[in-house]
Amino acid sequence: MSKVLSFIILFVILEHRLFAAEAGMPQLDPVYWPSQIFWLIIIFLSVYFLIAKIFIPKIEDNIESREDKIRKDLEEAKSLGEESEKKLKTYKDLIKTAKIDAKKIISQSRQKLSQDMQLKGKEIKKEIEKETENAQKEIKNFKINSINKINLISEEIASNLIKDIFGEDPNKSSVKAIVNEIMKGHKF
Amino acid sequence: MATNPMHQFHVYRIGPEINVVGVDLSFTNASLFMLISAILILILLLFSTKEKKLIPSKIQLISEMLYNFIAKMISDTAGKKAKPYFPFIFSLFIFILFCNMVGMLPYSFTVTSHIIVTLTFAIFIFIGVNILGFVIHGFKYLKIFVPSGVPVILLPMITIIEIISYLSRPLSLSVRLFANMMAGHTMLKVFGGFVISLGLIGGWLPLGFSVALTGLEILIAFLQAYVFAILTCIYLNDALNLHH
Numbered sequence: 133m134s135k136v137l138s139f140i141i142l143f144v145i146l147e148h149r150l151f152a153a154e155a156g157m158p159q160l161d162p163v164y165w166p167s168q169i170f171w172l173i174i175i176f177l178s179v180y181f182l183i184a185k186i187f188i189p190k191i192e193d194n195i196e197s198r199e200d201k202i203r204k205d206l207e208e209a210k211s212l213g214e215e216s217e218k219k220l221k222t223y224k225d226l227i228k229t230a231k232i233d234a235k236k237i238i239s240q241s242r243q244k245l246s247q248d249m250q251l252k253g254k255e256i257k258k259e260i261e262k263e264t265e266n267a268q269k270e271i272k273n274f275k276i277n278s279i280n281k282i283n284l285i286s287e288e289i290a291s292n293l294i295k296d297i298f299g300e301d302p303n304k305s306s307v308k309a310i311v312n313e314i315m316k317g318h319k320f
Numbered sequence: 321m322a323t324n325p326m327h328q329f330h331v332y333r334i335g336p337e338i339n340v341v342g343v344d345l346s347f348t349n350a351s352l353f354m355l356i357s358a359i360l361i362l363i364l365l366l367f368s369t370k371e372k373k374l375i376p377s378k379i380q381l382i383s384e385m386l387y388n389f390i391a392k393m394i395s396d397t398a399g400k401k402a403k404p405y406f407p408f409i410f411s412l413f414i415f416i417l418f419c420n421m422v423g424m425l426p427y428s429f430t431v432t433s434h435i436i437v438t439l440t441f442a443i444f445i446f447i448g449v450n451i452l453g454f455v456i457h458g459f460k461y462l463k464i465f466v467p468s469g470v471p472v473i474l475l476p477m478i479t480i481i482e483i484i485s486y487l488s489r490p491l492s493l494s495v496r497l498f499a500n501m502m503a504g505h506t507m508l509k510v511f512g513g514f515v516i517s518l519g520l521i522g523g524w525l526p527l528g529f530s531v532a533l534t535g536l537e538i539l540i541a542f543l544q545a546y547v548f549a550i551l552t553c554i555y556l557n558d559a560l561n562l563h564h
Contacts, residue, residue: 158329159502164350165436166343168331171351172431172440179358179415183365184407190369191387198374 279315286311325509329433329502350437353429357418386414393550398557405556412441413549420501420541424534432544433501438494445552446490453559464558493551500544504537 287307294302333346368383376384390410394402402409416432423430431437453461465482466475511533514526557563 157326157502158331159434159436159498161331163344164331164333164346164348167338167345167348168350168434168436169440170345171347171354172437175351175354175358176411176415179361180408180411182362183411183414187365187369187383188387188407188410190372191383194369194372194376194380195384195387197372198376201374 283308283311283315286315325506325513328429328505328509331434349429350431350434353422354419354431357415357422357431360422361414361418386410390549393546394553397550397553399561401560402553402556409549409552409556412552413545416441416497416548417542417545420545421538423501423505424538424541430501430505432497433505435494435498438498439490441548442490442494445493445555449555449559452556453562456560457562461559461562463562489555493548497544497548500540504533504540508533508537 287304290311291302291304291307294300294307331348331350333348334352335347338345338347365383368379368381371377371380373380387410390413391406394406394409398405419431422428423433453464457463465479465486467478467482470478508530511526511530515523515530518526
């Protein structure tokens with residue numbers, strides 16, 4: 133390392149003469165100063181006008197349109213959120229009223245049903261009573277009829293028996309009277 | 321010739337001699353590199369503003385980041401009133417940046433390494449800021465030399481110091497950029513010369529220095545453009561919002 137450094141130092145000492153040969157700064161030579169000022173003004177002004185009139189409005193437009201879009205989107209999202217909240221509220225209200233209605237309908241129909249059932253029950257009861265009355269009547273009739281029939285049959289049997297035993301026709305009216313007498317003793 | 325580190329700053333005529341009323345306005349290599357920088361700027365801006373996408377492409381992002389960077393710089397230092405001067409600051413920053421960066425290419429010419437170029441900018445800014453100050457504030461603009469809250473005994477001295485510092489603004493502004501550019505490029509050239517003359521054995525150390533210096537110079541190229549622009553903003557701020 134020290135070897136390299138000493139090399140550099142030696143080089144600088146040796147070459148110092150060369151650096152000094154073209155002494156002075158070219159920057160301080162005024163020959164081309166007017167030219168540099170002239171061309172700088174022309175070139176910089178053209179760059180300035182192009183940037184100011186064309187490029188900056190374009191960039192501004194880009195950035196602004198993006199910000200506008202973002203702002204608009206945010207506003208839209210907000211309004212949509214509000215709307216959806218509103219919708220949710222109306223939905224909830226709707227469900228609430230529907231529930232109330234349903235309850236009302238259920239209770240009403242229950243009432244109606246019980247009323248109907250009572251009415252029907254009454255009707256059915258009436259019918260049943262009617263039917264039983266009829267049936268009782270029929271039974272009564274049947275009873276009376278059957279007694280008469282039994283009387284007749286027994287009269288016939290009795291007359292037939294008498295005919296077979298005694299060989300002559302019995303007095304019909306007397307047979308009837310005897311059968312009636314016997315039948316009265318039995319209760320159906 | 322090759323070993324002279326100042327040779328790179330030589331200005332010579334390219335093409336015909338243009339002579340206007342005895343003043344030599346010929347197109348030189350300095351003019352050529354100004355033109356190259358300008359064309360590069362315009363190409364970059366042209367491509368980066370060609371598309372208008374909601375989600376910017378990479379090249380579109382360059383222009384937008386540049387815009388936001390400079391807009392933030394101006395609003396931080398000079399406030400909202402400086403908005404009309406945004407295109408000027410933008411052009412100034414990007415032009416100096418590109419001149420510095422183009423100068424970093426080997427065998428190119430660094431436009432900003434010439435005092436006359438930086439001085440032209442600085443004097444233009446100085447005059448512009450003064451005109452602005454006097455137009456906006458009238459003679460009250462002279463208050464800038466009289467800071468408030470200073471004891472009366474010290475006031476004459478402070479005022480003189482303020483005047484001197486105010487008048488040296490264009491000089492400091494121009495010399496800062498010019499000296500940085502010149503020193504950096506001279507150093508690069510000197511170390512580059514060492515690499516050649518020390519050869520295979522000794523050339524590695526200056527080569528390493530050269531590489532490191534190149535990185536440093538790129539940083540300085542950006543930094544000096546930034547400093548130039550931000551100082552312009554600060555001077556503009558003095559003229560727009562009189563604080564003293």
